[in-house]
Every structure is written in structure tokens, then in C-alpha cells.
Amino acid sequence: MKKLLLITLLFSKFLVSQNQFNAENLTTTRADLELNEFKQDTTANAVVLYEYGNAEIHKKTFNLVLDYKKKIKILNRNGFDQANIEVYLYNSDRKSEKITNLVATTTNIEDGKVTRINVDPSQVFEENVNDNYTIFKFILPNIKEGSVITYSYTFESPFLFNFNSWHFQEDIPKLYSEYNTSIPGNYDYNIKLVGELKLSTNQSDIKKYCIQLENGASADCTIGKYVMKDIPAFIEEDYTTASKNYISRMEYELKIIKGFDGSVQNITKTWDTADDELKQNEDFGKQLKKESLVKKLIDPTLIDQKNELDKAKYIFNYVKNNYTWNGYNRIFKDVSIKDIIEEKTGNVAEINLLLYNLLKRHDIVTYPVLISTRENGFVTTLYPVISEFNYIILRTEINGKTYFLDATNPALVFGQIPFKCLNEYGREMDFDNGSRWIDLKTNTNSTTQHKINLIINEDDTFSGTLTTTKLGYDALDARLLYKKNNQNNLKYYRDKYPDLTFENSQVDTNKNNKSIFTETLSISGPLTVIDNKIYLDPFIFKFFTKNPLQLNSRTYPIDFGYKNNLVYYLQIDTNNKYKIVDKPLDKTIELSNNSGLLNFLTKPKDGNIDLSFRINFYNTIYPTNYYSELKSFFSNIVNIQNNSVIVLEKNI
Incomplete structure (x- = not known):
């Protein structure tokens, strides 16, 4: 019975290993080569299976030395660029960083057999960027869909003011990333974890007498181990600040150097x-x-x-x-x-x-x-x-x-x-x-309001006026666009909406020296008539034509920069010659914690139609836990604007 249980466990482990990538070390397994999809993120072009780094200050040269290893699965042709590796090296005052011990390999399955090819020395070179930076480059050979690439090298730097930072997150997902550090006690760094992702391993121990000099001086070392698993790719989309604010990583800033002679050098100022x-x-x-x-x-x-x-x-x-x-x-x-x-x-x-x-x-x-x-x-x-x-x-x-x-x-x-x-x-x-x-946050709301008054004409056209009022940063953008268009927006509207006619533009760019922009236009255009019925898209102007939030998940906040109100008013005068056959359904959606509102209402009134559409973002910044809710909120905005139709029929 015990033997049967042992065989079952071993067989189960074998089956699992055949259906999972190897995220435990640099070794390329058969499963790494044969699996060609990444279920956690089906949009990924490549995935880091394993990443390892060990950084320490050399006991004799006192240079920073990093041993680095990485294994990447290429899922499709769009992931081929992962085989082009670049490492920036800094040099100053006759001192420079360098890379040695490079080993880089591409592994494939060809005709059922595993093949391996190492990087050609001719594909390894350095490129001078400026007086302070050189790029160390190499290109892995024979890249195909399904390839697995591995590489390792030793990085050495004489510049200790920045202990080597470690990026857990990049533009492709990672299964496993581990960073080990050994820092002598006479080097005191500010250490911070940037980004919202959490470490799965965060260990810190003291190793006694890790550095011993011939004169008897010594230092203890802080030994750190930091691991993240199942790390999503960082994909930048709208409504954010610089990506470096959020990419999950370890950062080091040297504060104090304590010399073995008792001297103290303060690097970080107050x-x-x-x-x-x-x-x-x-x-x-x-x-x-x-x-x-x-x-x-x-x-x-x-x-x-x-x-x-x-x-x-x-x-x-x-x-x-x-x-x-x-x-x-x-x-x-x-x-x-x-x-x-x-x-x-x-x-x-x-x-x-x-x-x-x-x-x-x-x-x-x-x-x-x-x-x-x-x-x-x-x-x-x-x-x-x-x-x-x-x-x-x-x-x-x-x-x-x-x-x-x-x-x-x-x-x-x-x-x-x-x-x-x-x-x-x-x-x-x-x-x-x-x-x-x-x-630096602004307390001023920005607003864009479109107010449109239309008349249904007997020749199956509409005509009327558009008044757009913008406040705050929306007004600033409008003033800049108006200046770019040489103080005449008519061509801009005619190019953007070729099926409509625009005339008689009147603009007030700075009303009462306040951040207000107002523009009034005459507008006209054809109606869609089928079987004596008018099918009217009420959203002549749309705030969003597609959802700006497209990711499955997002690891950084949604930062609008300011609170914003978007308002659309439409009044249709039917001349008492049409009745409403169909209209869009009214809808109201509130974001949690009273942080946003969508209100859509279509109201027949005395033979006319009043439509109002209001979007309010009451927060400047929304944390990541709002992402799925905001994504759905935008989907509703886009759906209302793209799929609303008012159907009118002539009165008999």
C-alpha cells in the first residue's frame, strides 16, 4: 500500500511537471519548450520563467558585484525583441562598470529533438552613448515561437552610492524573481520597495565578520532575500503619471559610509x-x-x-x-x-x-x-x-x-x-x-458641457446651435487648441465631422479673466430616414468613443490629475410633426463611496425631447481596487454614447 501511494505521488508530480513551466532554476525543461500558452495572461508575448540575482560588495576590491540569471519563454513573434539584451554601464572619473562571464543560450525543439545554440561572440558588443554611459549589447540566435532563452553574467561596479536596484516588474509577466543582497554594516542605505505588489519572501539576517581586513578590522553584513511570484506585466495606459513611480522594484540610496578607521561620511543630506x-x-x-x-x-x-x-x-x-x-x-x-x-x-x-x-x-x-x-x-x-x-x-x-x-x-x-x-x-x-x-492637488473642478438645440426640418435634415462651455483644465486645453487652429475652429470641426455643416463660430477664450472657454456654432446635417421613421443618434459629440481602460488588472492608481465633470444636453424641437416611437433606456450608475456618477435621462416634453447625460468624477486619484469598477463605468459610458438611438415618426 505504501509503495502504491509513493508511486502515485511520484506520477502525480511527473504529470504536474509536464504541464507547468519550470520556475525554480535556470534549467530549461521539456515542459518549458512544449508549453506555448500562458493562461495567467493570454495577451503576453513572452514570460520570464525564472530570474535570480545575488549582489554583494566584494571583500577585497569593495566593488559592487552582481551575479545575474534569467530565463524567458518566447510565446509568439511579438516576443522576439526579448532576445535583444541591453545593459547600461556607467563610467566617470576613469572608473567604469563592466560585464564579464556572459553565457547566453537559445533552446528549441526541432524535429522532435532539443537543440541548443550559444550566443556568437560577434553578436556581443558595446555602444558608447555619451561621456558617462555605454550600452553592453548581445543578441540571442535562432529565435522562434516557442524558444526558451537563458543568459547569465557578472556585473561589477565601483560606484557604491547606488546599490544595484532590482526590478521585479517589467513589460512582460514573470513567474519568479529573486534578489539576494549582502551589505556590510559600514554601508548604510535607505532601502525602499516601490510599487503596490507585495513580496512573497522578505528575509533579513546578520552574518558576523563577513568582511575581515589584514589589520584586524571587520564588519558584519546584512543578508537580504526578496522574492516575488506570479508578477503581472506593467503595461502603461491612460490616466497615470511616470511609470517609474509604480513599477515594483527595490531601490537603494547610500546614506552613510563608516570607515574602518572610525570616520563617518554623510552622503544623504538633511x-x-x-x-x-x-x-x-x-x-x-x-x-x-x-x-x-x-x-x-x-x-x-x-x-x-x-x-x-x-x-x-x-x-x-x-x-x-x-x-x-x-x-x-x-x-x-x-x-x-x-x-x-x-x-x-x-x-x-x-x-x-x-x-x-x-x-x-x-x-x-x-x-x-x-x-x-x-x-x-x-x-x-x-x-x-x-x-x-x-x-x-x-x-x-x-x-x-x-x-x-x-x-x-x-x-x-x-x-x-x-x-x-x-x-x-x-x-x-x-x-x-x-x-x-x-x-499640489487642485481643488478646482474641470468641466466640459455641450448644449445642443436642434430643430427637425421637413427636408429630412436638422439644424440648430451648439454651445460648448469648458472650465478649468478643459478650458486650458480648449484655449491651446484654439490658438493652434489660428483662432478659427471651423476647419477643425469640419475635418472631424465631415457629414455635418458648421458655421458662425463665436468664441470667448478668457471670460472675466477666469479659466472659462465658451464657443457657439451653427450646426446642421442630414437625418437617417427609413420607412417614414427618423433614426437619430443623439450623441453628435462623444466624450469617449472607446474604453480607455483595457487591462485585465492594473497595479497602479488611476490618476486623472483633477476632478472632472462631463455634461451633454440635447433638446430636439420636432415642430409638433413627429412623435417618439422609441428612445434609449434611462440609466444611473454610482461609483462606490460616492466617488463618481453617471446619469442618463431622455424626457419627452410638449412635443419636444430633452436628453441629458452627465458624468462626474469626484476623485482626483482612484486606487487600484477601483479599477474593475471604473472599467465597467467607462464601458457603460461608451455603450450609451455609441448605441443610443431616438426613433421618431411623423404624426398622421
């Missing part, structure tokens, strides 16, 4: 230290004290009698309309208030620090704010990493109210910063009381 350095910086702190250069720029008679808010708006509009941004974001290089005054053009720091000096000159409380734009990624908040900032805006306080300002774009209004700046936090620089973190 904000007090950073503030002192920035205060003395020629391209930043020194440029905040140029009021003497700006005192004659504005005629006092034009501004002195204004209240504080009107005075600030006048100064803002003066800078915005008289000085041109050259497109550069550099904030700690080539910054000169004197130069921008003379040349009338400059980078973002010159534009906004000129505005800062003018506001300070007229006694308006203002602070410069260092930020990182959305595409640049989040900044580290635990300690200063000045290189992560790439933009400057201002914050001013007037009558107890805060206004963010950016004078780089003529389309911006007072109190509005570009969408790219809505990236969680900024560092407000106050050299008298110390810098501080501030929230």
Missing part, C-alpha cells in the same frame, strides 16, 4: 543642509534677491492704486505677456534675472523667478516651489534629492487664500499651473523659516 546650499546657489538662491533689477519694469501709476489681488494679477499678466519661455525646464543652470530682462526670453526658472521678484517688490507674500513634473516622476520625501526636481512654480498668499502661479504659458490664467505640474507634492522654499512639503 533639508537644513540642502536649504543652506540652495540659498547660496548662484542659479537659485541668489536669483531670489534681484528686486533692484525689476523695480523700474512696471509703471507705479498703473499698479499702486490696485488692491493686493488685482495688483498680483496685473504683475502676473505683465510677465506672462511680455516674456517668452524658451521651452527649457532647467532650474539650477543658466538662470539669470538680468539676462531674461534684457533678452525677453528664458527658461522656466528665469520666467517664474522674475515673477517672484516683482511680486516681492510689491509686498506680496510669495514662495518659490520646487517640483517634479508628472512625466519626471515623484520626488523622494524622506530626504532631499535635489536632482529629482525639474520645475519651479510659485505660491502666493493673498487675503488668506493660496494661489499657485506659473507664467510660462500665455494660455494659463492667474491661479492655474500646467497639468504636468499636478504631481502630488512640491518643496516650498522659505529660507527664513525652513523649506516644507506642500500639496
Whole structure:
């Protein structure tokens, strides 16, 4: 009986092994070659079966040494690019990173036999990118659908300020990824796990006397083991900031080096230290004290009698309309208030620090704010990493109210910063009381509203008016498009909707100096008539023609940047000559926790038809647990807009 049980268990294990990829080591098994689908993600073009890294600081050279191994299954032709491997190597001050001990193999099944071919040395080369970076490249041979590629190498670096980071997640899924580290106690790193995925193994132990020098000095090592399993691919889609904010990985930032002689070298600065350095910086702190250069720029008679808010708006509009941004974001290089005054053009720091000096000159409380734009990624908040900032805006306080300002774009209004700046936090620089973190989220809702009044004509056409009103960031986008179209949107509408006729455009781009855009057009077009019935698509203009959320699951938040309202009103005048035969079903959908609303209503009224369609996103950011709900929400939006029909029939 025991023998039978043992045989059954062994046979069961054999069957399982024949139906599963080997995610335990670098060995390519028959199952790895024969299985050609990945059920966990049927959209995947390739999948990492196994990944392993072991990083340590060498006991003699004190270089960082990483032993790396990887095995990838190629599922289809779109996965062939996984065979082109590139590793960036850094070099500086006559020191450089290098790769040795490369072994790379492609394994296939050909005519029922397993074949293996190693990478040809002629397919291994280095390419110089610039003075600091070289790309180490190699291409695995004989790639086919179903191939399994494996490679391993040793990476060595003399630069210890960044202990080798480890990306658990990439653009294809992974079954298993393991990272082992050995860090001597005299190197103190900030270690953080980025992303929302959780570690399946997170171990940390101390190994005594892992480093011993001839003079008797020694150090203990922290031994770490980090594992993730069944890691989904990171696929970037709409409504997000920089992908590097969310890709699951381990990051290391060197804080302190403790020498064997008892010396201590602080690598990571405090904000007090950073503030002192920035205060003395020629391209930043020194440029905040140029009021003497700006005192004659504005005629006092034009501004002195204004209240504080009107005075600030006048100064803002003066800078915005008289000085041109050259497109550069550099904030700690080539910054000169004197130069921008003379040349009338400059980078973002010159534009906004000129505005800062003018506001300070007229006694308006203002602070410069260092930020990182959305595409640049989040900044580290635990300690200063000045290189992560790439933009400057201002914050001013007037009558107890805060206004963010950016004078780089003529389309911006007072109190509005570009969408790219809505990236969680900024560092407000106050050299008298110390810098501080501030929230960059906007409390202003953005809105797009289409209001359409149509009349059904006797010649089977419709005619009427379209009034589009936009507020907030939607208005900013509309003003930029209007400028791009040379202040005439008629061609834009005619090209986008060739079956319709547009005339008589009237536009108000900046009503009462607020972020409002209003456009009114005459509109007409043909009706679809079948068997004396009119079939009318009520959504002449659609907010979404397809669902922007397409992933099976998403491991990063849905970040709209701002709260948004989308409103569509349609009124149809039938001239009392038509009756409604059919209309769309009304629908209301609420997102959980009162975070969103969809309301669709079609109402006959005195021979006319009133249709309203409203979409409200009450949150700026939705966590990943909202993804499936939001995906369904968008599907309903698209379905209503694409499949709604009003059927009219002539009265007898």
C-alpha cells in the first residue's frame, strides 16, 4: 500500500511537471519548450520563467558585484525583441562598470529533438552613448515561437552610492524573481520597495565578520532575500503619471559610509543642509534677491492704486505677456534675472523667478516651489534629492487664500499651473523659516458641457446651435487648441465631422479673466430616414468613443490629475410633426463611496425631447481596487454614447 501511494505521488508530480513551466532554476525543461500558452495572461508575448540575482560588495576590491540569471519563454513573434539584451554601464572619473562571464543560450525543439545554440561572440558588443554611459549589447540566435532563452553574467561596479536596484516588474509577466543582497554594516542605505505588489519572501539576517581586513578590522553584513511570484506585466495606459513611480522594484540610496578607521561620511543630506546650499546657489538662491533689477519694469501709476489681488494679477499678466519661455525646464543652470530682462526670453526658472521678484517688490507674500513634473516622476520625501526636481512654480498668499502661479504659458490664467505640474507634492522654499512639503492637488473642478438645440426640418435634415462651455483644465486645453487652429475652429470641426455643416463660430477664450472657454456654432446635417421613421443618434459629440481602460488588472492608481465633470444636453424641437416611437433606456450608475456618477435621462416634453447625460468624477486619484469598477463605468459610458438611438415618426 505504501509503495502504491509513493508511486502515485511520484506520477502525480511527473504529470504536474509536464504541464507547468519550470520556475525554480535556470534549467530549461521539456515542459518549458512544449508549453506555448500562458493562461495567467493570454495577451503576453513572452514570460520570464525564472530570474535570480545575488549582489554583494566584494571583500577585497569593495566593488559592487552582481551575479545575474534569467530565463524567458518566447510565446509568439511579438516576443522576439526579448532576445535583444541591453545593459547600461556607467563610467566617470576613469572608473567604469563592466560585464564579464556572459553565457547566453537559445533552446528549441526541432524535429522532435532539443537543440541548443550559444550566443556568437560577434553578436556581443558595446555602444558608447555619451561621456558617462555605454550600452553592453548581445543578441540571442535562432529565435522562434516557442524558444526558451537563458543568459547569465557578472556585473561589477565601483560606484557604491547606488546599490544595484532590482526590478521585479517589467513589460512582460514573470513567474519568479529573486534578489539576494549582502551589505556590510559600514554601508548604510535607505532601502525602499516601490510599487503596490507585495513580496512573497522578505528575509533579513546578520552574518558576523563577513568582511575581515589584514589589520584586524571587520564588519558584519546584512543578508537580504526578496522574492516575488506570479508578477503581472506593467503595461502603461491612460490616466497615470511616470511609470517609474509604480513599477515594483527595490531601490537603494547610500546614506552613510563608516570607515574602518572610525570616520563617518554623510552622503544623504538633511533639508537644513540642502536649504543652506540652495540659498547660496548662484542659479537659485541668489536669483531670489534681484528686486533692484525689476523695480523700474512696471509703471507705479498703473499698479499702486490696485488692491493686493488685482495688483498680483496685473504683475502676473505683465510677465506672462511680455516674456517668452524658451521651452527649457532647467532650474539650477543658466538662470539669470538680468539676462531674461534684457533678452525677453528664458527658461522656466528665469520666467517664474522674475515673477517672484516683482511680486516681492510689491509686498506680496510669495514662495518659490520646487517640483517634479508628472512625466519626471515623484520626488523622494524622506530626504532631499535635489536632482529629482525639474520645475519651479510659485505660491502666493493673498487675503488668506493660496494661489499657485506659473507664467510660462500665455494660455494659463492667474491661479492655474500646467497639468504636468499636478504631481502630488512640491518643496516650498522659505529660507527664513525652513523649506516644507506642500500639496499640489487642485481643488478646482474641470468641466466640459455641450448644449445642443436642434430643430427637425421637413427636408429630412436638422439644424440648430451648439454651445460648448469648458472650465478649468478643459478650458486650458480648449484655449491651446484654439490658438493652434489660428483662432478659427471651423476647419477643425469640419475635418472631424465631415457629414455635418458648421458655421458662425463665436468664441470667448478668457471670460472675466477666469479659466472659462465658451464657443457657439451653427450646426446642421442630414437625418437617417427609413420607412417614414427618423433614426437619430443623439450623441453628435462623444466624450469617449472607446474604453480607455483595457487591462485585465492594473497595479497602479488611476490618476486623472483633477476632478472632472462631463455634461451633454440635447433638446430636439420636432415642430409638433413627429412623435417618439422609441428612445434609449434611462440609466444611473454610482461609483462606490460616492466617488463618481453617471446619469442618463431622455424626457419627452410638449412635443419636444430633452436628453441629458452627465458624468462626474469626484476623485482626483482612484486606487487600484477601483479599477474593475471604473472599467465597467467607462464601458457603460461608451455603450450609451455609441448605441443610443431616438426613433421618431411623423404624426398622421
